[in-house]
Every structure is written in C-alpha cells, then in structure tokens.
Amino acid sequence: MKVETDVLIIGGGITGASIARELSQYDVEIILAEKSPDTFTGQTKSGHGFVYSPTSLNNAYSLVLKSIMAPNADLWEPETLKTKLGILGFEKFKKLAKYLEIPYLPMKLVAVAKSSKEIKGLEKLYDITKKMGINEDVKWMDKEEISKFEPSISKDVIGGLYEEKWSNIIFPPDYALANIDNAKMNGVETWYDAEVIDIKRLQDGFITNTKKGKIYSKIIINAAGLYADKIADMANARDDWDIVLYRTQMVLLDGRLKKMFTNTTCVLGPVTPGFFEGICLQPHGQPYIFCGAYNSTEDKEARETRTEWFEESIVHGQKLMPGFSRDDVITSFTGIRAFNSRDPEDHILEFSKNNKNFFNAIVRLPGFSVSAGMAEYVVDLLGNNVLSLTRKNNYIKNRIAIPKYSDLSDVKKNDIIKKNNKYGDVICRCETVTEAEINEAIEKGARTIQGVQFRTRAGMGRCQRNFCGMKVVKLLSDKLGIPVEKITKYGAGSQEVY
Amino acid sequence: MSYEIDVAIIGGGPTGISAAVKISNETNLKVEIFDSENDIGGIPRSCHLFFGMRDKKRILTGKKYAAKLREEILNTKTKINLKTTVLRIIPDVNGKHEIVVSNQKGLDKYKCKYIIIATGCFEISRQARLIPGTRPSGIFTTGALQQVVNLNKKKPGKNAIILGSEIVSLSAVITLNKASVNIIGMIEENELIQTYSSFAKILSIYYRFPIYTNTVVKRIIGKGRVEGVKIFNKNKNKTDIIKCDTVIVTGKFRPDASLIDDMHIERDQNSLGPVIDSSYMTTIPNIFAAGNVLRGANMHDICALEGISAAKNIIKAEKCKYDSKGDFVFINVQHPLRFIVPQKILKNAINANSNEIDTDYSVQVSQSLKKPTLEAWVGNSIIWSKSYSKLIANHRIKIPVKSFNWDKVGNSKEIYLKTK
Numbered sequence: 039m040k041v042e043t044d045v046l047i048i049g050g051g052i053t054g055a056s057i058a059r060e061l062s063q064y065d066v067e068i069i070l071a072e073k074s075p076d077t078f079t080g081q082t083k084s085g086h087g088f089v090y091s092p093t094s095l096n097n098a099y100s101l102v103l104k105s106i107m108a109p110n111a112d113l114w115e116p117e118t119l120k121t122k123l124g125i126l127g128f129e130k131f132k133k134l135a136k137y138l139e140i141p142y143l144p145m146k147l148v149a150v151a152k153s154s155k156e157i158k159g160l161e162k163l164y165d166i167t168k169k170m171g172i173n174e175d176v177k178w179m180d181k182e183e184i185s186k187f188e189p190s191i192s193k194d195v196i197g198g199l200y201e202e203k204w205s206n207i208i209f210p211p212d213y214a215l216a217n218i219d220n221a222k223m224n225g226v227e228t229w230y231d232a233e234v235i236d237i238k239r240l241q242d243g244f245i246t247n248t249k250k251g252k253i254y255s256k257i258i259i260n261a262a263g264l265y266a267d268k269i270a271d272m273a274n275a276r277d278d279w280d281i282v283l284y285r286t287q288m289v290l291l292d293g294r295l296k297k298m299f300t301n302t303t304c305v306l307g308p309v310t311p312g313f314f315e316g317i318c319l320q321p322h323g324q325p326y327i328f329c330g331a332y333n334s335t336e337d338k339e340a341r342e343t344r345t346e347w348f349e350e351s352i353v354h355g356q357k358l359m360p361g362f363s364r365d366d367v368i369t370s371f372t373g374i375r376a377f378n379s380r381d382p383e384d385h386i387l388e389f390s391k392n393n394k395n396f397f398n399a400i401v402r403l404p405g406f407s408v409s410a411g412m413a414e415y416v417v418d419l420l421g422n423n424v425l426s427l428t429r430k431n432n433y434i435k436n437r438i439a440i441p442k443y444s445d446l447s448d449v450k451k452n453d454i455i456k457k458n459n460k461y462g463d464v465i466c467r468c469e470t471v472t473e474a475e476i477n478e479a480i481e482k483g484a485r486t487i488q489g490v491q492f493r494t495r496a497g498m499g500r501c502q503r504n505f506c507g508m509k510v511v512k513l514l515s516d517k518l519g520i521p522v523e524k525i526t527k528y529g530a531g532s533q534e535v536y
Numbered sequence: 537m538s539y540e541i542d543v544a545i546i547g548g549g550p551t552g553i554s555a556a557v558k559i560s561n562e563t564n565l566k567v568e569i570f571d572s573e574n575d576i577g578g579i580p581r582s583c584h585l586f587f588g589m590r591d592k593k594r595i596l597t598g599k600k601y602a603a604k605l606r607e608e609i610l611n612t613k614t615k616i617n618l619k620t621t622v623l624r625i626i627p628d629v630n631g632k633h634e635i636v637v638s639n640q641k642g643l644d645k646y647k648c649k650y651i652i653i654a655t656g657c658f659e660i661s662r663q664a665r666l667i668p669g670t671r672p673s674g675i676f677t678t679g680a681l682q683q684v685v686n687l688n689k690k691k692p693g694k695n696a697i698i699l700g701s702e703i704v705s706l707s708a709v710i711t712l713n714k715a716s717v718n719i720i721g722m723i724e725e726n727e728l729i730q731t732y733s734s735f736a737k738i739l740s741i742y743y744r745f746p747i748y749t750n751t752v753v754k755r756i757i758g759k760g761r762v763e764g765v766k767i768f769n770k771n772k773n774k775t776d777i778i779k780c781d782t783v784i785v786t787g788k789f790r791p792d793a794s795l796i797d798d799m800h801i802e803r804d805q806n807s808l809g810p811v812i813d814s815s816y817m818t819t820i821p822n823i824f825a826a827g828n829v830l831r832g833a834n835m836h837d838i839c840a841l842e843g844i845s846a847a848k849n850i851i852k853a854e855k856c857k858y859d860s861k862g863d864f865v866f867i868n869v870q871h872p873l874r875f876i877v878p879q880k881i882l883k884n885a886i887n888a889n890s891n892e893i894d895t896d897y898s899v900q901v902s903q904s905l906k907k908p909t910l911e912a913w914v915g916n917s918i919i920w921s922k923s924y925s926k927l928i929a930n931h932r933i934k935i936p937v938k939s940f941n942w943d944k945v946g947n948s949k950e951i952y953l954k955t956k
Contacts, residue, residue: 294797342755343668365808369663371671448636452643459640464621467572468794472638487673500794502661507676508683522690527673531760534673535684536691 043067043227044425046246046255048234048269050074051082052210052409053401054261055217060413061420062224064427069255070218070226071248073233075529076489078214080263081405083492084288084341084373086328087208087320088145089407091128092121094204095147095176098166100404102159102309104383114169119415120384124404126411131206134410138216139439141321145205148179148188149306150198150358156308160199163309167201176201190298190361191305200302207303209321211492212439213406219482220437224430229253230483231529234262237272243395244273257424259416261399264338264376270398275390279380279400284332285340287347289355289370292500293323293468295362305358315354322442322469322495325362327355332375341372368500377402387416395424440478440493444470465513466506468499476510480517488528490514511535540647543567543850544635546622546795547654549578550836551827553605554591555652555843555850560612562851568615568646570622570637576609577602578656580836582682584710590837591844599686601836625651625795627820650822650850653796653810654843657789657828659704662756665785667699669755674762675783678708685715693782697765698722699753702787702930703731704833709739712784719745720780723767725752728904730787730929756783787930789832807831807875813864814878814895815853816846824850830877831900834932838896845895865945867912867937870954872902881937883945897935899953904929909956912940914948 045061047054050072058070072078090096101113115121135142151157167173177200184191184198222228232250243256262269264283270276299319307315307329315329329351352364378386378400385408386400397420401412421427441454443461455462460474471494479493487503490496490510497503497510511534515522526532543559545552548571556567569576580587583598592604609616620639627633632647659677674693676684684690696717698708701724712719722740727750729736740747754766754775764779791809802811802819809830810818816826826846827839863883867876876899901908905927912920912935919941927933935953945951 294794339759342670345666345668348666348668363805364666367664367666369661370666443638448643451638455638455640455642462638462640462642463619464572464623464638467621467792470621470623470638500664500790501658501792502663504658504661504677504680507680508688512688522688527760529760532673533761535688536693 041069041251042254043069044255045069045257045259045420046071046244046253047259047261048246049261049263049266050218050228050230051078051080051261051263052214052217052405053263053399053412054259055214055221056409056413057259057261057399057416058221058226059217059224060417062221062226063429063433064417065430066425066427068221068226069229069253070221071229071232071234071246071250071253073231075231075526076483076485077211077492079528080265081373081375082210082214082263084371085210085403085406086288086318087210087406088205088404089128089131089142089208089213090145090205090404091407092124093170093172095149095163095167095199095201096145096205098163098170099149099306099309099314101166102162103311103314105311114166118384119387120408123385123411123415124408126414127408128204130410130414131407134216137435138220138437140208140212140216141442142206142208143303143319143321144202145207145304146200146202146302147205147304147306148184148191148198148200148302149309150184150191150195151308152192152194152196157197159309160197163199172201172204175203188300188302188305190300190359192358192360194357207318207320208406209324210406212321213409215493216437216439220434223434223437228483230485234269234272237269239273239393257395257397257420259397259399264374266376266398266400270390270396273390273393273396275393275396275398277391277398279378279386281400282377282379282382283335283338283374284377285335285372285374286328286330286332287343287351287370287372289327289348289351290368291325291327291362292366292368293325295325295366296323298325298359298361307354307358315358317355317358327351329354335374338374341374343370343372347372369502375403376400385412387412387419389419389423440475440482443472443475465509466494466496466499468501469495471496473513476513477517480514485514485518486526486528487511487514487534537642538645538647540632541566541568542648543650543652544633544646544648545569545652545654546635547571547578547656547827547829548573548576548616548618549654549656549827550580550591550605550840551656551843552578552652552654553609553843554840555654555826555847556614557608557612558844558847559850560614563854565854567613568617569609570617570620570635572619572621574619576606576616576618579679582686583707584686584714587836590835591840592837622795625799625823627799627823633823650853651824652843652846652850653793653818653823653825653829654827655792655795655829657791657832659786660788660790662783662785665788667753667756669766670758672756672758672760672762674758674781675756675785678704678711678784678786681708681784682711685711691715691717692784693762694718695720695780696782696784697778697780698784698786700724700786700788701729701731701736701747701749705786706731706735706739708784708786709743713743717782719743720778721745722747723751723753723765724749726750726903726929728906728929730904731931732928789828791829791832793829804875804879806869807877807879809877811880812878813880813882814897815849816842816878816895817849822853831875833930834898838932863949865949865951867897867951867953869899870952872905872955873953874900874902876935876953897937898932899935900931900933901927901929901955905955910935911954911956913952913954914945914950917944919944919951
C-alpha cells in the first residue's frame with residue numbers, strides 16, 4: 039500500500055526541517071522522511087551552533103580561514119547566493135526565534151592577538167569588515183581594555199577586535215526541532231525510522247521506497263545532508279557534484295565554567311588559514327572549545343574522537359582562557375561537515391538537470407545561519423517552477439517550546455509545579471531537567487535516549503547520565519509502552535540494556 | 537512555601553543520615569533531610585557486600601545497610617523530604633541561610649541555621665576520561681551499572697570489559713557476575729593494581745578473567761553498540777583488539793558538588809570539593825560538608841563517621857559559638873598525593889588541646905606506590921615523616937596531624953606534604 043503526497047522531503051536535519059516549515063505555510067501536502075527514530079543523525083547534531091550574518095566579524099574570520107583553499111580569491115563576495123541567503127537567514131532567524139521560541143545568545147565576539155604578527159592578522163579581519171560595511175560595529179581593544187572587559191582571557195593577549203551585533207549562538211537541536219515542531223503543527227507528516235531504500239522515477243513523480251513503506255510524490259526535495267549524493271543517485275539526479283567531507287572535534291567543558299564569560303560569549307584565537315581555534319558559550323550554560331583544521335575524510339560515519347584532537351583543543355583553549363583544566367572536560371564529539379565538490383564555496387540549491395521534479399538542497403556550513411533564508415529561496419523556486427502555491431488561512435505561526443524549568447524564575451517554577459506537579463521532580467540534576475519536561479519530549483516525538491537529550495538536555499551535564507540514565511530509559515519505556523530492552527541510544531543497533 | 541528549620545541536611549545517604557540521627561538523638565534541633573531519590577539510603581541501596589563494618593560493626597549487604605539506616609532515622613524526629621532536589625543554597629539571608637528546593641508540592645524555601653552538604657560523588661564518564669573512539673551505547677560507570685542490575689533487574693550487556701582496578705572496580709565484577717554477564721577482562725593503565733591486589737587476583741581467578749596492567753585503551757569501537765576496545769600493552773609494546781559489547785568505566789570519582797559552584801565558597805582544586813577545617817565547616821560559617829562530596833570516594837562507613845563528626849561540631853556550636861577566626865595553617869599536597877581533607881587546621885585547636893582534633897586528616901595517592909615515605913615540611917624543616925611498605929591508590933591514608941612537630945611550624949601558614 040502506498041501513500042500519496044505532493045512533496046517528499048528526504049532528511050530531517052536543519053535543512054529539511056526548515057524547508058518543511060517554510061513550505062507548510064502553503065496548501066501543499068508534505069511528507070518528511072528521516073532515517074533516525076526521532077531526530078537527526080548527521081551534521082545538525084554536531085554543529086557549532088553559530089547563526090551569523092555574512093556581514094560579521096565571525097564571517098570575516100571564516101573567510102580568512104578558508105583562504106587557504108583559494109589564496110588569491112576575493113574573500114568578500116557580496117553577490118553570491120551564499121552571501122545573499124546568509125543575510126536573509128540571519129535577519130529571519132531573529133523573528134523565528136521569537137515565534138518558535140528558540141533560545142539563543144548573542145555572540146559577543148572577541149578575536150584576540152598575542153603578537154604583532156597576529157595583530158596584522160586582526161588588521162586583515164578589520165579590512166574585510168570595512169568591505170562588508172560593518173566596521174563601525176567593530177571595536178579595537180588594547181591589552182588593558184580586554185583584561186578589564188573579560189578578565190578570564192589570557193593575560194598574554196595584547197589586543198583584539200570586538201563585535202556583538204551580527205552573530206548569535208544556538209544549541210543546534212533547539213533550532214532544528216523548533217522547525218520540525220512547527221511543520222508538524224501545520225500538517226507536515228513526519229516519517230521516522232524511514233530510511234530511503236530506492237527511488238523509482240515515474241513520468242510525473244516518484245515512488246520512494248522507505249523502510250516504513252512507499253511514498254508517491256510529485257516532487258522530491260533532497261535534504262539528506264551527508265547522504266545527499268546517495269539519495270540523488272537513486273533517482274539519477276546527481277549533476278556533476280560529489281559530497282566532500284571534513285571533520286572537526288568539539289570539546290565540551292563543565293557548565294561551572296560559564297562564569298569565564300562575563301561580557302563575551304566567544305573568544306577566537308589568531309586567524310590562520312586552515313586552522314581555527316575558539317572557545318565559546320552555547321545557550322543552557324555550555325562552554326565548549328572548537329579548534330583544529332578541517333580534517334578531510336572519505337567516511338560519512340567517521341565520527342570517532344581522537345587523542346591528538348583532544349590535546350589540541352585543550353591546549354589551544356587554555357591559550358585563550360587559561361581558567362580551566364583537563365579535569366573540566368565533560369564530553370567531546372566529532373562533527374562532519376559536507377561540502378559539494380562542484381563549488382565548495384557555495385550551496386547547491388537547484389532542480390536536477392535530469393529531472394525537473396527532483397530538487398537538490400545541498401547546504402554547506404554555516405547551515406543554521408543560512409537555513410531560514412535558504413528555505414524561503416527554495417520555496418520560491420518550487421512555486422515558480424513546479425508547484426502552485428496558495429497560502430493557508432489557518433497557518434499557525436507560533437510554536438510553544440517545552441518550558442525549560444531551569445530557566446524559570448522561582449515564582450514561575452512554583453506556578454508551573456502547581457499546574458503539573460511533575461515539574462517538581464528533578465530527574466537530571468546536572469541540568470535540572472524535570473520529569474514533566476521529559477514526558478513532554480516523549481509526547482513531542484522522542485523515542486530514544488538521544489531524542490530526550492536533544493529536547494530537554496537531560497543527560498548532557500557533567501555526570502553524563504551517571505545518575506539519570508536508567509531513569510530516562512524507564513520513563514521512555516513507561517510512556518511508550520514498550521519494554522526497557524527496546525529503548526536505544528539513537529536507533530536500531532544501539533540498545534541500552536538487556 | 538517558606539519554612540524555618542534548624543538543620544538542613546542535603547543528601548540522605550550514609551553521611552546525611554548518620555549526621556541527622558546524631559543531632560536528633562542528642563538535641564531538640566529541628567532537622568530535615570533533603571534527597572532527590574524516592575527512597576532514603578543513598579548509593580548503598582544499589583550495592584551489595586561489604587557494608588557496615590566500621591559504623592555498625594556488622595557485615596551487611598548494601599541494601600540491608602540502607603535499611604538499617606532507614607530504620608534508625610525513622611526512629612527520630614527528623615523529617616525526611618524525598619523526591620526533593622535542592623536547587624541552590626543562599627548563604628546568610630538575614631542571619632540565617634536559605635535553601636531553595638524543588639518537589640511536587642512546589643518550589644519551597646527553607647531558612648536554616650546550619651547546613652550539612654552531604655551530596656556524595658560520582659565516577660566520571662568515559663568521555664570525561666578522554667578515551668577516544670566512537671560513542672556507541674553499552675558504556676556504563678559502576679554506579680550506572682548497579683542501577684541497571686540491582687535496582688532494575690536488567691543486564692547491561694552480554695560480554696563486558698572493566699576499565700580500572702580500584703576497589704569499586706571489584707564491585708563492578710560482582711555486579712556483572714550477579715547479572716550473568718561474561719567478564720572478558722579488567723584493564724588497568726598503571727603497572728600496579730589500584731586496590732588490594734590480593735582481592736583483585738582472587739576475583740580474577742574465581743570469575744576467570746584476565747587483568748591487564750600497564751595497558752591503555754586506545755579507542756572504543758562500535759557503531760550503534762560497543763563492539764570492542766583497542767588496547768595497547770605498554771610492557772609488550774603490543775596492540776590488541778578485545779571484542780566485547782559492554783564497557784564498565786570505574787573509579788575516578790568526583791565530588792557531586794554542583795551546589796557550591798555558584799556560591800562564594802572556597803573550593804579545593806585538588807579534591808574538587810569544598811575547603812573545610814577540622815570541624816567540617818566550609819569557608820561559610822555554619823555551612824558544613826561531609827562524606828564523599830569532600831573528595832570522591834571513601835568507603836561508606838568512613839563517610840558515616842564523617843557525618844557524625846560534622847554533627848558533633850554542630851552540637852558543640854549550639855552550646856558555644858564556634859570561633860573559626862584565628863590562624864589557619866593550610867596543608868598543601870604534591871603529586872602523587874591527590875588531595876588532603878580537611879585542607880586546613882586552626883592553630884588554636886592544636887595549641888590549646890590536642891584532643892580537640894579528633895578529626896581524621898587523610899589523603900589519597902593517585903597511583904599505588906611501593907615503599908613510599910610521606911613527609912610533612914614547613915619551609916626547609918621536616919616536621920613529620922612515615923615510611924610505608926605499600927600505599928594503595930584511591931584509599932584513605934590517615935595523616936596524624938597531632939604528631940607533627942608543631943613547635944617547628946611557628947608562624948608559618950603552610951605545611952607541604954609530599955612523598956619521597
């Protein structure tokens with residue numbers, strides 16, 4: 039038995055979720071198929087969480103970083119699709135953050151220098167911000183000013199650039215899940231555990247065979263991230279691009295160290311083509327270090343952490359903010375970033391040459407930054423080419439997030455417990471996550487330990503599930519009505535207990 | 537709602553209960569215990585033998601020990617607040633401290649004259665040990681393992697490797713065996729076993745698993761679930777892959793002291809717990825700390841005795857105000873000594889009457905040592921020394937501060953403890 043729909047979106051990460059939400063404003067039937075049980079497994083879960091405008095100090099930094107790949111190119115390119123969609127994405131994010139209740143921190147960024155050579159590097163950054171037209175928002179700080187402004191920055195720093203207007207930081211799952219929730223509220227059907235097995239092309243559409251069954255759709259949007267090449271091949275819709283992979287390890291520190299960040303939320307080290315280093319504060323009080331080169335790999339699942347990358351992160355992080363020790367590392371993971379080989383500098387957002395109903399949405403980093411703008415652009419293209427789009431009357435703009443107990447004032451904490459007494463039961467002490475939040479996460483679709491983690495942060499604190507691990511497993515089992523043995527960390531093959 | 541009590545005890549394990557029983561039995565102070573769990577007793581509830589030796593003079597299972605504690609506390613006037621989590625401590629609000637707690641009734645505030653922080657400790661996770669590799673399911677601390685097996689009657693997996701050889705690692709052996717899990721091996725990065733090696737060897741023979749010493753884990757392998765570990769034997773300079781589906785990371789305890797993170801209270805960088813003096817008082821007047829929150833794991837019965845000592849000092853403080861002003865001498869430690877607890881000593885206490893200090897000062901070493909000598913120095917003078925045939929890692933080593941040559945200390949503020 040097969041199911042019919044207008045648009046099938048393959049991939050439930052930030053890209054697929056954004057497109058689903060944007061498209062759900064229109065009278066179109068949409069199914070989103072995601073291979074994981076309830077969230078996402080690819081780039082989205084291990085991103086840095088930066089949402090920045092192309093016109094930003096942060097972007098100036100990454101332009102210099104990438105200049106290793108194209109040393110003679112013009113770094114600032116205002117006319118590319120990447121730039122235009124990035125500007126739109128950054129502006130739109132602020133509105134979305136309000137309607138969809140997405141927590142974020144403004145990125146109060148200091149890029150520092152410890153030598154006159156590094157100061158020259160900052161001068162280069164400043165020049166780029168001039169070309170971007172935002173240099174008035176960028177402030178030079180000398181040694182004394184930095185020391186007063188952010189005392190926990192290394193005393194070896196002799197100068198820096200500060201900017202706080204053009205970047206934000208999110209906890210990646212918050213943004214992706216907000217999009218999915220809103221899409222679902224507006225009629226998007228989400229299929230999880232629905233890995234695509236094959237795609238059959240018809241004259242006016244496709245039959246996609248997934249692990250959950252077959253879907254007939256007029257249009258396919260390929261938002262499969264790391265596996266976009268594999269999906270495109272299934273439909274003979276890959277036009278001269280490969281997916282090229284780089285990976286980078288992130289090291290997360292004990293939340294106790296959020297106090298290192300008083301007036302800043304991100305400190306970037308000296309800008310070197312090909313090597314980046316920074317220490318940053320994510321929402322929910324999570325400090326982390328991101329550092330290293332983009333290490334290439336051929337393996338889409340090459341997510342292992344490495345000793346040398348640990349050491350690199352700790353050493354470079356301490357060079358920026360010396361106030362932590364290796365004892366303060368609570369966890370670490372490796373993220374993979376996909377680029378397209380045809381134009382690694384840009385996104386591929388186009389219909390396949392071979393099939394006008396197959397749309398490839400190959401978004402490169404910064405994926406969160408561009409996503410809201412990208413989604414608008416994609417929907418425009420769909421509307422102008424293959425779909426007739428009429429706006430829904432009953433589109434629901436606002437999405438209410440699961441209330442975060444730990445963020446509430448004492449009075450509001452008391453109120454919410456009176457409404458639902460399970461808000462009084464703290465299950466994850468490290469992150470102060472209550473039973474009510476975990477229940478709501480399960481109601482909203484969490485079926486795995488990772489699903490609960492991403493929606494509530496239970497298990498993401500310093501003890502890393504030492505105390506609450508089995509409690510969350512039991513809550514999942516009770517609420518889903520399945521035995522504890524069937525609860526997994528993140529899907530088939532990751533059973534927790536026997 | 538707001539309440540007013542005399543003594544708030546945060547944590548209802550052996551430390552907290554023992555303190556509460558003492559204060560309740562010997563005074564009319566209003567004592568309340570606050571614990572997040574749905575039952576009193578703490579970690580012993582999920583453990584097995586050998587409990588109760590030093591404080592109850594019996595050998596009990598963890599469950600029975602916890603039951604005994606429960607019986608004792610229920611026989612006193614202490615109020616027990618279960619499923620209640622202390623969110624923060626606000627010191628000295630209008631002369632009394634305040635704690636903010638979350639429970640099903642609402643967000644409640646308790647004004648209290650004395651607080652004992654007895655929140656225990658935990659083993660750090662695999663990730664915090666910087667063990668590289670993939671991040672599959674099937675990796676548990678001993679604490680998590682015991683919750684799975686003893687509290688929930690489930691198995692963690694089928695074939696397990698144990699990382700570490702501290703005394704708690706032997707508990708992991710017993711727990712795995714109870715769950716009929718096959719023990720493939722125990723892996724220890726140091727040359728020596730980090731607990732009583734005879735115990736370890738007996739268990740390895742009885743349960744038929746090898747102990748690999750001088751062996752490090754190079755990486756964990758496995759996509760969804762653990763499939764194996766890659767190890768490197770430093771002696772043989774050889775790499776190997778051991779197949780398993782479960783990894784138990786043991787030991788490397790850390791105080792569960794998040795309540796002190798946002799307080800203006802002194803924290804010891806070595807023990808990672810609060811700095812205390814010989815009365816178990818922290819650097820905030822009338823806020824005490826005892827048990828494993830001070831430094832990570834000592835045995836439960838030692839914790840219970842610490843709870844009782846802290847209680848004694850509260851009882852004393854009620855009778856005559858505790859004078860924590862005056863000269864403190866700080867005791868600093870060097871590697872391989874991990875920490876000393878308490879970290880400081882009131883000179884007055886030593887000078888006036890040696891019996892004032894019946895507190896145990898103790899250290900732990902980070903690795904087992906053969907024939908070490910411990911020395912205490914002030915400047916260039918040695919004020920105490922003792923030789924040992926062996927010191928076991930991660931076990932309490934008592935330091936008899938009463939026996940230091942205090943005449944040589946003079947006006948110095950620092951004593952240095954080191955090994956030779």
